Amino acid sequence: MREFDYIIVGGGCAGLSLAYELEVHEKLIDKTLAIIEPRVEYKRDKTWSFWKVASHNFDDCVKQSWEHFSINIPGKTNHLECKNYPYQSIDSGLFYKKINNKLKKNKNISFLKNINEINTKNSFIFNSVPNIQKKHFNLWQHFCGLEIETKKNVFDEKIFNLMDFDCEQRESVHFFYTLPYSKNKALVETTWLSRMNDNSQKDYDKQIKDYIDKHLKIKDYTITYKEEGAIPLFYPIDKKEKNKINIGTAGGMTRLSTGYTFLNIQEHSKYIRENIENISNSKRFKISKKYQFLDDIFLRVLDKHPEKMSIIFFDMFKASPKTVIKFLSNKSNFWDDLNIILKMPKLTFIKALFY
Ligand SMILES: Cc1cc2nc3c(=O)[nH]c(=O)nc-3n(C[C@H](O)[C@H](O)[C@H](O)COP(=O)(O)OP(=O)(O)OC[C@H]3O[C@@H](n4cnc5c(N)ncnc54)[C@H](O)[C@@H]3O)c2cc1C
Numbered sequence: 249m250r251e252f253d254y255i256i257v258g259g260g261c262a263g264l265s266l267a268y269e270l271e272v273h274e275k276l277i278d279k280t281l282a283i284i285e286p287r288v289e290y291k292r293d294k295t296w297s298f299w300k301v302a303s304h305n306f307d308d309c310v311k312q313s314w315e316h317f318s319i320n321i322p323g324k325t326n327h328l329e330c331k332n333y334p335y336q337s338i339d340s341g342l343f344y345k346k347i348n349n350k351l352k353k354n355k356n357i358s359f360l361k362n363i364n365e366i367n368t369k370n371s372f373i374f375n376s377v378p379n380i381q382k383k384h385f386n387l388w389q390h391f392c393g394l395e396i397e398t399k400k401n402v403f404d405e406k407i408f409n410l411m412d413f414d415c416e417q418r419e420s421v422h423f424f425y426t427l428p429y430s431k432n433k434a435l436v437e438t439t440w441l442s443r444m445n446d447n448s449q450k451d452y453d454k455q456i457k458d459y460i461d462k463h464l465k466i467k468d469y470t471i472t473y474k475e476e477g478a479i480p481l482f483y484p485i486d487k488k489e490k491n492k493i494n495i496g497t498a499g500g501m502t503r504l505s506t507g508y509t510f511l512n513i514q515e516h517s518k519y520i521r522e523n524i525e526n527i528s529n530s531k532r533f534k535i536s537k538k539y540q541f542l543d544d545i546f547l548r549v550l551d552k553h554p555e556k557m558s559i560i561f562f563d564m565f566k567a568s569p570k571t572v573i574k575f576l577s578n579k580s581n582f583w584d585d586l587n588i589i590l591k592m593p594k595l596t597f598i599k600a601l602f603y
Contacts, residue, residue, distance in 0.1 A: 259285030262496025292341030392452030
């Protein structure tokens with residue numbers, strides 16, 4: 249049976265980001281790598297968006313970048329600027345193509361469909377397949393997005409809408425998210441933060457079509473792409489093993505209050521590459537305990553008081569957008585954190601400490 253120095257289980261965002269990072273920094277010249285990925289074909293399946301608070305390898309896969317955004321609750325809109333940290337959207341189709349073209353050129357890298365094809369005993373494993381045990385009380389961010397093209401120019405491509413809470417909440421937290429790529433092309437998503445046990449929330453197509461029709465007031469359009477997903481707002485089981493590191497969602501790279509994962513995956517890949525020569529003994533990379541603690545309280549409030557969340561998100565953005573973005577992207581300092589905490593309803597959050 250074949251053996252490899254490194255094995256990456258799952259050639260998705262985290263697996264491929266890590267392989268690319270190792271390859272471009274010449275860490276695979278005299279090491280072998282197997283990437284285990286069952287999918288038959290790579291095609292565009294996700295749009296990864298984030299505020300660019302750190303550099304990454306995929307600027308050439310960015311579909312659109314914005315320096316302005318808005319957030320709405322019924323009757324109120326806040327327009328905000330993010331020039332310091334532009335919001336970027338990455339097309340997963342371009343990302344997969346760029347990485348696979350690069351990796352194919354290295355003979356030390358093999359693509360396999362099943363881990364049973366190889367002997368793993370002497371390898372170091374990077375695993376991106378999450379071990380999720382579904383529990384009824386777990387919260388999820390579940391969503392569906394339609395990319396639409398219109399005949400007329402109806403969008404302002406200079407400003408995206410981060411959250412529009414002016415919609416049915418159905419005793420949960422629900423908002424729409426619109427990314428205008430050009431004057432006649434946009435991704436419109438319906439997003440729910442809930443325990444995902446209410447099937448009535450999953451009539452996504454109807455929700456988006458109604459929103460496009462009644463809210464955006466667009467009648468004439470074609471659907472060019474669809475994406476759907478559910479991000480766990482809890483950590484998958486991450487057992488510490490000497491010769492294995494979990495990466496991506498499996499490795500706890502999701503910020504639980506927001507679902508943002510992409511940039512954390514890039515930072516984790518960089519950390520692994522910097523420590524690859526002594527990876528078994530290196531300290532494990534984690535999202536800092538501070539954010540784990542604050543997100544835990546935030547999600548307790550969300551679970552207990554879904555009806556308060558639209559105002560809480562809206563008020564949070566009354567702090568300077570730079571501060572909020574740093575906070576949501578794990579880059580905030582003590583003063584930034586304090587500024588955000590002061591915008592929260594204090595009694596509700598203090599009570600949440602004791603739920
Ligand atoms: C539709 C969607 C949109 C998202 N948008 C954003 C966003 O805008 N911003 C953001 O920061 N985050 C976003 N996320 C969250 C997160 O960034 C993505 O889920 C990201 O793809 C996570 O990377 P990953 O490598 O952990 O998982 P994946 O990219 O899902 O990769 C896991 C891989 O493992 C493979 N696999 C499955 N089973 C096995 C097996 N048994 N053996 C081997 N391989 C297996 C899968 O085929 C897949 O390729 C989004 C998630 C989804 C689902």
